Amino acid sequence: MTTGVVLNVAALTDVGLKRAINEDAVLAESPVFLVADGMGGHEAGDKASAAIVEAFAPLVGSPVSTELIGAALARANETVSAISAQHARGAGSTVAAAALVEHDGAPHWLVFNVGDSRVYRHRGSTLDQLTVDHSLGQALVDAGELRPENLADFSQRNVITRAVGAADSVADSWLVPVVDGERLLICSDGLSGEISDESIRATLTMCGRPETAAEALMRRAKEAGGRDNISVIVIDVVAGGAAGASDGATDSRMSSGPRTDSMLESTTVPVRRRR
Numbered sequence: 644m645t646t647g648v649v650l651n652v653a654a655l656t657d658v659g660l661k662r663a664i665n666e667d668a669v670l671a672e673s674p675v676f677l678v679a680d681g682m683g684g685h686e687a688g689d690k691a692s693a694a695i696v697e698a699f700a701p702l703v704g705s706p707v708s709t710e711l712i713g714a715a716l717a718r719a720n721e722t723v724s725a726i727s728a729q730h731a732r733g734a735g736s737t738v739a740a741a742a743l744v745e746h747d748g749a750p751h752w753l754v755f756n757v758g759d760s761r762v763y764r765h766r767g768s769t770l771d772q773l774t775v776d777h778s779l780g781q782a783l784v785d786a787g788e789l790r791p792e793n794l795a796d797f798s799q800r801n802v803i804t805r806a807v808g809a810a811d812s813v814a815d816s817w818l819v820p821v822v823d824g825e826r827l828l829i830c831s832d833g834l835s836g837e838i839s840d841e842s843i844r845a846t847l848t849m850c851g852r853p854e855t856a857a858e859a860l861m862r863r864a865k866e867a868g869g870r871d872n873i874s875v876i877v878i879d880v881v882a883g884g885a886a887g888a889s890d891g892a893t894d895s896r897m898s899s900g901p902r903t904d905s906m907l908e909s910t911t912v913p914v915r916r917r918r
Contacts, residue, residue, distance in 0.1 A: 648743055648750050648821055648883035653853035654876045655861050659833055660869030667831050667874040668692035672703040677740030678760050678874045680831040687726060687734035691808055694722040695738050707742050712753060716814055723808030735806035739774055739829050746818055750884055755816035758803045761835050765826040770844035773817060777805035821884035833873035837864040853877035
């Protein structure tokens, strides 16, 4: 069990400046930290994101594994699908998360996502995006049909291609060694869609405590327009991880088999680096 890992954590969620309700939900209790961004409007999107938190809440305070995370994700998908069936507009939710697990005798982050909520890792002055968006814009970038620098101005950049409760709800996941001194950021697109990765990097670099960083990120997203609900979790690894571990372990993918709604694919992470 990863009880030796010491963390400082701050979590905030806000309705933003344009929306009437907050369809985001967060869970920030060891060993599971997640942000869910619901879709479907009042009495649908908020229920969808809350269902994800409810599915993972029983894992709080206990050792977790890839199998337990996959089972929780399957429960969430079943519940959100049922919510969707009850509403004409349907319902769904993104999820992005990091869970503390033990792998090869050492603490690791099991990072996973469905949709365009994100997990970042900040070390020193470097920001890595650990997750890959399941969105139309990202698909066009991957296909070479859209330049990455033009993604922020793409009119359909918020169209997602996977969601919990949708026909395609498969999660991508990665195993990342826990490293002392690193900082993780988990956020909805209410943050990443409003401010640039460079602004996120600079804020995480300049702000000391997690609560200070979370508040600053929230403030910057609102100053940029606050057009969506905004959720952030900032996690600092104080002790119990590897000391100055190399990034080399994160450079290649290693499939563990076919992915399904109830099974996560554990891989080492192909980092998307922002300097």
